[in-house]
Amino acid sequence: MPGNTGAIDVHVDKVELLNPATELPFYPSNTHNIPNEDLRARYRYLDLRRTALSNNIKKRSQVAHIVRSVLYDQDFIEVETPVLLRSSPEGAREFLVPTRNTTSSAAESSASVSTKREPLFYALQQSPQQPKQLLICSGGVDKYFQIAKCFRDEDGRKDRQPEFTQIDLEMAFVSWGDSISAQSADSNNLWRIGGTEIRDVIEKLVQKIWRDVEGQQIPETFNVMTYHEAMTRFGSDKPDTRFGLEIINITDIFNTNQDINTSSSDLVLECIVVRKSRDSAFIKASRVSQTDESVEHFTLTEANVRSWLLESKAASHVYPSMGQEQQSLINRTLKLKSGDDIWLAYRPRIPKGGSTSLGRARLRILDLAQSRGEYTVTKDPHFLWITEFPLFTRDDADKDFLAHGRWSSSHHPFTAPMSQDVDALYRGEIDKVRGQHYDLVLNGVEIGGGSVRVHDAAMQDYIFTNVLQLSEKEKDPFNQLLHALRCGAPPHGGIALGTYLPCIRLFCFDRIMAMLCNTQSIRDVIAFPKTASGTDLLFRSPAPVSDDTLHQYGVQSRLVD
């Protein structure tokens, strides 16, 4: 307990030195002169002596214990799923584990019987998705959770770790959303999908964590926003709602007030107004903020206040016939004044993907205003559920690597369609189908995501075959799930808690801990982390292995000098 010195006198009778500290490569108590990260990584057992670091490790244990206790008290069962799983056919960035087995009938898929003798491999689990769904499908466990180690052989990020942790849960008999579809009147209760049971569990859990760890009382119920609203108002599917600068739809203003020809009814013109008066904390940052090509930036002066829209390339692209009348309408409606800043862009009418160029411009202004010390965001955390995502996408370049022009699942192929959109699904209006997926967003960061799953085997097969157009070979890894559904699986849904890593499409508990510990580096919340290149300077891994050992696993080095 910190206190003023001088309060207590200690009279020492006898001192026993338990162990002398010699040969210290650096002094962890000297927090003003912390050595470089490589040196600290090599002597991690000394670095962990720093209070800042050991406090993070303790806080991590505290949060994990809260998670377990809250869930256990609600009759969740913690079940360990296999770390050693089957490698996925698409050969995503999994870690392989050679075995001393060779090809045998047990390991072969029914579709591909090989006669060649081949070495066989496990793959380290990337997430417990399939095991946990099969567990719940079994009916043996109604409420499952796990704080699970996951593994991903990803490179190219500055802050990657090959192993990370995920809080994972799944429940049987979750609601499917049909009966509550009419409750859309209350704009703060827009949860029109199923899975309210999951929502309740998570809200209580997050409240408890923030109360016990951060000492903050947060709302009992979190706001809900549809994907469409989030993209329209904030240009992001994980909006940071702690500050304003909301996006204004210029096309809506035109449509409400006057007829004007548009080059394409599939486009929408929008802007952000940074007002000199109201947004004084942002105005300086806005003036000097960078933009990308797709966004135009105007600082209004007496000279351009009556012509800026007419000068805009974006505006004249969407509205080629625009004139002074439109300029005046917008100036009047938005109450624009000299000194205000305008950011302007167009986007497709139906929002796609995770953000718009205006949404990104909005965040850049915030970052700059904060780093210049002109704006401080509120300390109250803003939690927000996002729902009603499009169930399928064709606009994800990463996914098209496997889809080759076919539809892909926005999240994963087990997510159920909204009950309101099941008919559209079977009619083949794929772009209209919204999913029963929910993301939990904190201050603009995705910290959880899950969905109600398909429990109807015929519907799941229809999605695999008719929507995603998977070949028999591509469907093969899902055959046991399809059969489990046919064995009378209960309706079910789940969620993974953790900060979402878009590059690997996984949720990472370590990063939530980094947020709670106010550190930028994930390595500050892991007792023995690896460097960004995946090496462990303390245990000196990875390391070479003798040829003899490799040969036991049916493999050999193919590298030459």
Place this chain on the structure above:
Amino acid sequence: MPGNTGAIDVHVDKVELLNPATELPFYPSNTHNIPNEDLRARYRYLDLRRTALSNNIKKRSQVAHIVRSVLYDQDFIEVETPVLLRSSPEGAREFLVPTRNTTSSAAESSASVSTKREPLFYALQQSPQQPKQLLICSGGVDKYFQIAKCFRDEDGRKDRQPEFTQIDLEMAFVSWGDSISAQSADSNNLWRIGGTEIRDVIEKLVQKIWRDVEGQQIPETFNVMTYHEAMTRFGSDKPDTRFGLEIINITDIFNTNQDINTSSSDLVLECIVVRKSRDSAFIKASRVSQTDESVEHFTLTEANVRSWLLESKAASHVYPSMGQEQQSLINRTLKLKSGDDIWLAYRPRIPKGGSTSLGRARLRILDLAQSRGEYTVTKDPHFLWITEFPLFTRDDADKDFLAHGRWSSSHHPFTAPMSQDVDALYRGEIDKVRGQHYDLVLNGVEIGGGSVRVHDAAMQDYIFTNVLQLSEKEKDPFNQLLHALRCGAPPHGGIALGTYLPCIRLFCFDRIMAMLCNTQSIRDVIAFPKTASGTDLLFRSPAPVSDDTLHQYGVQSRLVD
């Protein structure tokens, strides 16, 4: 809740079928006709519907939660140590994980700088021993625990699992045993080593598990027995004290009563007496029990009661000059009668290893009496600590594989010597040194083991260099631990809870669960286990991997058709 039928009438207004169950390959509710294990493994999601199995999974979660809560309430911090570690130089049965890194300076040991380009590998952790000691050495965490996934590529056992779970804990500032060495008067308090803090934690934890899960009140303090006493009385270092048939030392009787020449003062003659009167539950089993060559078996009759010892090869080997006087002394002292059964053998005077041939004969009689239905062991669990093991051994064939005739550590090289034996250590009287190691034994099964560690770098280095005579290369993996000790590590000790698997020298939580669930098979307490050959019939792993994928990891198949 089970109850008699007919107690409640249910009036059904409406039934909604959530999901029909079709295509069931077997009916899990039909417990009288359970299909073979392979079929159930393939459809594990159906097998888990069996109440017996899902109850095991739930009990496992309950026990894990008790462990975490008890330890967390005592300020233990749960810390995740790396699953991806460095492979050990002796190439024990570890799983390797190829990486896309190739040889680089970071991964090389100072001792072996290679210029050849080689693929680099992580190894999956076999136990968190080194990371947890380094964590405690750091001083950042005083009380650590973890329910850790461990991996071992072992074959040849009928019940192996490549991945298993271990309850692991370690504490700083444990006592070193010096001050309590005089307390040997109380024969029930023979704990003359350090680590009493660990003992207290484990006893409270085990009490809580048995109370909550088994509904059994067990003693607040467990009995303690030295290794020497356990080997002498029960012929085992993990004695089953639930039944008698204790071993009687004939050599002691001779030594007390008369002078008799022995062929070797390094040998001891012992026997087990199964009395027709007192041990009626065992006498039939004893008469038909098998023995190995080193044990002699006599059923006393009027014809041989006055000559059996004289007929014994073992007795005449140890006492070539034995005569009728000795036969009478033993008959009189042991009150032998016609109808009693005698098992007789000799052993080295200083006990070695884990059991004696008489100890094994004693257990065979128990097993046979139980399987014949003639004896039922008490339902009260017998917990017992075994201490004062020899610190080093030369009699372990498994260890000699690496030791090549040198001394090996009986447990591991970090175990501290008993403070009473430190002088003997430095005098080089290696066979006299006992370690501060403690095993927890339940009903003859080892369910935990740990030790107070060496915290003095000079002593640790002396053990590596002078006792174990490790080469510089063999010492290399321990260099970071030695340096951590030099940085002022606190005295520390720890334990792993789990059923000990001698073949892999590791503790396995899954097997404690099998005991608590009254099942013989470890697969009954794992949600998604693998078969004995390491294959997963549900997820169909391990599986082949494409050549392209392998090439990314710098390896290729070396198998040919």
